[in-house]
Structures are given as C-alpha cells and as structure tokens.
Amino acid sequence: MRFVSLFLNNRLTIAPETLVNDSSLEAVSFSEFSVVEQPPLNPTFQYDEKLQQILYGKKLLFDEISFTVDQIQKHYENGYVKYSTGISKTSNGYLCSRCGNEKIRLFAVFSCFRCKNDNCVYCRNCIMMGRVSECTPLISWSGPEVRWPDENNLFWNGELSIGQQLASQKFADNIGSDGELLIWAVCGAGKTEVLFKGIEKALNLGLRVCIATPRTDVVLELAPRLKAVFPNTKVASYYGGSEERETPAQLVISTTHQLYRFKQAFNVMIVDEVDAFPYSYDKTLQHAVSLAVTPKHFLLYLSATPSRTMKKATQKGTLQCGKILKRFHGFPLPVPKMVWGGEWKKRLERGKLPAPFLKWLKAQVESGRRAMIFVSSVSVLEKLTELIKKEIDLPVDSVHAEDPLRKEKVSQFRNEDIQLLVTTTILERGVTVPYLDVAVFGADHDVFTESALVQIAGRAGRSKDDHDGEVLLFHYGKSLSMIQAINHIKSMNKEAGI
Template identity: 90%
Template structure:
C-alpha cells in the first residue's frame, strides 16, 4: 500500500494515497515514509468499540479487519490506532515484525500491485496468517484499554488429587507476580483442572490469560470445558477457521500460530504441550509467544514429556517445577506391549496385513471397544484403511492434519459413531476418549519418538472406570524410542508408588 505524508492540524502525518486528493503529494510504499510522531489521543473522539475489541492487544493487517480504510485512518488521526512497519530492512537483510523471522531464505520479493514496486519483500514464514510485506503496515490499538468484568466465579465442584493440589497452589501463588513455572504431569493427570483456581484469581484481578497450544484439536477439547466452568467470563477460542477470532475475550484458548497476531496482550501465558511439534522446533513461534505477553507476566509451561533442556533446568532449580507422576484417578499408566509385526511395509505393498495385527484387529472389532490406530504417514494410513475395511464390519474412519472433516470425525469418534479411528500423530495429544485401546502400526518408524509414544500411550486408560486400556506397539524390530518410552512410563509409575 502507498501512503503520502502531509500536514494535518499543524502536524506532519501520513495517510493512504486513496484518501488524499492532492496530486502534488508523492505517494511512496509504507516503509519509505519519513518518521512521524504518533498523533495525540483525542479524548473527545467517539471511537468504535468493535474496532477496539478486535485490535486490543493485537497487530493486524488491513485485510484482516472488516473496517474500511477511511474508518481506520480516522482512528489513526485521532490517536487511537497505530501504524508500524511489517518488514524492516537492516544491514543483515530483512526482519519480520510479526513473527520475528530473520532468515533470508524465508523472505521473497514480488511485483506488488499495491505499492507499484517490482521487488516488494514479504515474509514466507508467517504467510499462512496473511502476507506481511514491506508496504504493509501492521495496525494496533493504542486507545483506552478494554474493561473486563470483575466477577469471574469458578463453577466446578470436583476434587484435586494431592499432586494436582500442590501444582494448583504453586500456580495460584504466581498470579500477580513475574516468573515462570513448569508443571510436569503425566498424561491423564488432570492438568486442565490444575489451572482453574489460578485462572479464576487472574480474571478477578483484571488480568488477561491465554492458553496456547500447538494443536487445534487441543483447543477444541479445552474451549468448551473452560467455558463451562467460567460461564460469566469472556472466553474465546482462536484457531484457523475459528468464528470467535473477533470476539472480545479475557481468557483466550489459542493455537500457538495465532500468537503471531498478538502483541503485549496477556499477563498470564500458559503454554500447553510445550514440547510438541511445531512449537518446540520453531523459534519464531516461541518468539511470537514472547511478544504476546506484557512486559510483566507469569509464564506457565505444561508437559508430560518436557525436553531435555527443560528437565535439566528443573533439576538445576533454574526453572521452578512441580511434578505430578500419578493420574488423577490414582491408577497406573498403561505400559505399552511390543508385538512383532514382521515386515509391515512390504506386506502393505502386497495388500496384506501382518498376522499379529490382523488377529488383534478382529478381536478388537468383536469386543465393541473403540481403538485409535496410529500410523507414520498419510500414505500408510490410506493403504491400511482399505485393508482394514475388508477385514472387519464395524465403523472405521481415518483422520490427518489436512483432513477437512477432521473436527467432525473426532466428534463422531467421541460419540461412538466410529469404532476404529486411524490417525497420524496429529491426535497423539489433547483427545480424551473413555473406554479406549491404542495400537501403533509400524512403531519402529522414526516418526514415533519417545515423547510421541508416551503421549500416544497416554490416550488409553484415562477414565477411572476404564483405567487399564491396552497399548500395543506393532513393529519390525524394537527401536530405541520404543524402549525409552516404555521405561519412561514404568519410571513414572514407580515414582508414583504404583
């Protein structure tokens, strides 16, 4: 987009060229504009509350707002909206102000219709959130703060285990102060319930809270639970395709990718599944979380399988940590059983299933129990589901990250409309279904790391009424990850005294 600089009310200001009818003024791309002071706040201006609630604590593109350019410009001229550079050029290359990307290979140039440049640079790293380019200003709110309700009562009558109680207390103590805390809790320990009291305290102090997680499925799992226990609070879920992204919310449950859109918004940041892909591998996602918090904030990490770095920091007391080695119902974690499956890749290519897997499959179908069958890739998933449907006469379906019906299929699985659900590792976290067994087809594949297998095993036995679900690892040779995952689970059970 091209802007012009001009004098307005005896001050040098800027405006989109489409709003200025003066051909003598030179229009230039946004990044070429001279530095101008932010217009002072006009207290008599009647600002749009809808724009306030959408922009508050965020930095967005013009294209992400349903307001016209002249409406946004009017708020800018009255000091309520700020324009800032999206892509900066330095001596070392480009920097994206939204995601923090500095890698030259993740920038590109294009012939831009808006700024008329043949080499307008843009960031490829966060392009899935909308294109940020040199001529694209980021828009943020600098007017009055959004006011939150002061009564946010927790409606939950459950009881916490001793481990949960300790973790909850530590979290509550941190609310209102600066710091960080790791809650290292086994799958099924009841991490969500541990958060309730701390969130309640934060909301009633007028603080803003975010629960950020790498997976959309986890957002879909958490949002209804939190809305139910905080019925009087402003709660919204943010993810790709969410209809609540413009909803005013004091408590936000979001994917980590959506953090790119926030800036100094949250006093309390809870990063769930902090070890999960892609958050654990993507430094720009971690950077976006650091930008999304206020200068004074409390950071809480949740994980069943923290990284070696985090474990070391906790052991050296550089990172405060509370460990919950026991599930809320007090029963042991199901220990996976390794089952020889032979050369499963070659058998799939020949259109056959390994004998041991076929035997389990038929028994599982006859039992009436639901099962999640994890596979290493979409290609394996597509071949396997065809063969399974030929062998059993029960509802079978599959899901993966690019499946447009992923949300609907998970709901069907919960509602027992699907008995056998094949999935990639996309569902290794965040999905809680009672009366469930788990199988990993080709568990020796590299994609099944120790943490992935621990998380997968954690899908089973989560209900106190069905705490001993089965976990089977079908393989063609025991991998180190399989052995480490089993030892990990056994050690947690031992630590819990089980």
C-alpha cells in the same frame, strides 16, 4: 500499500493514497517512511468500541479487520490506532515484525499491485496468517484499555487429587508476580483442572490469560470446558478458521501460531505441551509467546515429557517445578506392549495386513471397544484405512493434519459415530476418549520418538471406569525410542509408587 504525507491539524501525518484526492502529493510504499509519527490522543473523538476490542493487544493487517480503511484511518488520525512496519531492513537482511523471522531463505519477492513494486519483499514463514510485506503496515490499538467484567467466578464441583492440589496451589500462589513454573504431569493427570484456581485468581485481579497449545484439536477440546466452568467470563478460541477471532476475550485458548497476531496482550501465559512439535522446534513460535505477553507477566509450562533443558533447569533450581506423578484416578499409566508385526511396509504394498495386526483388529471388533491406530504418514494412513475397511464391518475413518473434515471426524469419534480411527501423530496429545485402546502401526518408524510414544500411550486408560486400556506397538524390529518410552512410563509409575 502506498501512503502519502500531508499536513493535518498543523501536523505532518500519513494517509492511504485511496483516501487523498490531491494529485500533487506523491504516493510511496509504506516501507519508505523511516519514522511514522503517532498523532496525539484526541479525548473528544468517539472511538468505535468494536474496533477497540478487535485490535486490543493485537497487530493485524488491514485485510484482517472488518472495518473500512477510512474508519481505521480516522482512528489513526485521532491517536487511537497505530501503524507500524511489517517488514524492515536489517544489516543482515530483513526482519518480520509479526513473527520475528530473520532467515533470508524465508523471505521472497513478488510483483505487488498495492505498492506498484515488482520486488516487494514478503515473509514466507507466517504466510498462512496473511501476507506481511514491505509495504504492509501492521495495525494495533493505542487508545484506552479494554475493561473486563468483575465477576469471573469458577463454577466447578470436582475434586482434585493430592498431586493436583499441590500443583494447583503452586500455580495460584504465583499469580500476580513475574516468573516461570513448570508443571510436569503424567498423561491423564488432569492438567486442565489444575489450572482452574490460578485462572480464577488472575481473572478476578483483572489480568488477561492465554492458554496456548500447538494443536487445533486441543483448542477445540479445551474451549467448551473452560466456557462451562467460567460462564461469566469472556472466553474465545483462536485457531485457523475460528469464528471467534474478533471476539473480545479475557481468557483466550489459542494455537501457538495464532500468537503471531498478539502484542503485549497477556499477563498470564500458559504454554500447554511445551515439548510438542512445532513449538519446541520453531524459534519464531517461541518468539511469538515472548511478544504476546506484557512486560510484567507469569509463564506456566505444562508437559508430560519436558525437554532435557527444562529438566536440568528444575534440577538446578532455576525453574520452579510442580510434579504430578499419578493420574487423577490413581491408577498406573498403561505400559505399551511390543508386538512383532513383520515387514509391515511390504505387506501394505502388496495390499495385505500383517497377521498379528489383523488378529488384534478382529479381536478389537469382538470387544466392542473403540480404538485409535497411529501411523507414520498420510500415505500409510490411506493404504491401511482402505485395507481395514475390507476386513471389518465397523464405522472406520481416518484423519490427518490437512484433512478438511478433521474437526468433524474427531467430534464423531468422541460421539461414538466412528468406532475405529486411523490417525497420524496429530492426535497424540489432548484428545480424551473413554473406553479406548491404542495401537501404533509401524512403531519402529523414526517419527515415533520417545515423547511421541509416551503421549500416544497416554490416550488409553484415562477414565476412572476404564483405567487399563491396552497399548500395542506393532513393529519390524524394536527401536531405541520404543524401549525408552516403555522405560519412561515404568519409571513414572515406579516414582509414583504404583
């Protein structure tokens, strides 16, 4: 976007060229302003509370705000809105102020209609959130803080296990202070319930809380549960396509990618499944977390399979740790069984299912239980689903990351409208369905790491009324990851004394 420099109220300021009718003023790209001076706050200005709630603790593009450029500019001129550079030049290249990307290969140029430049630089790393370019200002709130309601009481009558109680108290004791805590809890330990007490304390102290998770499916599962137990609190969920992204909220449940849009917003940050892809591999997502928290903040990490780095930090005492070794119902984690399935890739190419897998499939139909079948890729998913539908007469469907009906299908599976769901690893975490068995088709594939298999196994046996769901690993040769995953689960059961 192009801006012009002009004097307003005896001060030099800037304004979008579309709002200035003086042809003598030269319009230049926003990136050409080395310093953008912030106008002083005008206490007599009647600011718009909705705009305050949308921008508070965020940095957004003009296109992401449901206000006109004129309305935003008036707030800027009166000191309530701040403009900052989206892409800035550095000694090594460029820096994206939204996602923190500095990798040259993740920047590109395009012919920009707004700034009339044929080589306007933009960031490819966070392009899915809307394009940030050299001429793009990021807009944030610089006026009064949002006031949150005083009543944030927890409405929950459940009981915590001894392990849950200890972890819950450890989290609550740290609220109001700086620091970090890892809660290392087995799959199905009831991590969400462990958070309730600490979240309630934080909310009643007037603090803002975020639960960040790598997967949209987890956000969709957590949001209604937290809204139910905190009925007087402003709660919103943030994910791609969310209708609540303009909703002001003291408690936010968000995908880690959505944190690119926040700046110094949260006093308490809870990073769920801290070991999961893409968060564990993407430095810009970790950077987003660091930007989304206030200078004084508390970080809580949740994981069933923490990284070696985290494990070493807990052993050295540089990272506090609370362990939950048992599931909330007290029964052991299901130990996966390895089943030789033959050359499953060749069988699929020939349009046939491996005999051991077909035998299990038919037995599964007779049992009347639901099942999740995990596969290594979308191509395998499509072929396998087609063959399964030919063999059994049950509601069968499939889902993957780019599936436009992903949300609806997971909901149908929970509601028992789908009996058997074939899925990629997108559903390895955060999805809880009772009376469920799990199979991994082609478990020897590289995509099924130790942590992935542990998480997949954790989908079974999560209900106290059905604690021994079956987990089968169909393979064409045992992989190291399969062996490590089984040993990991046996070790956690042994450490828990069950």
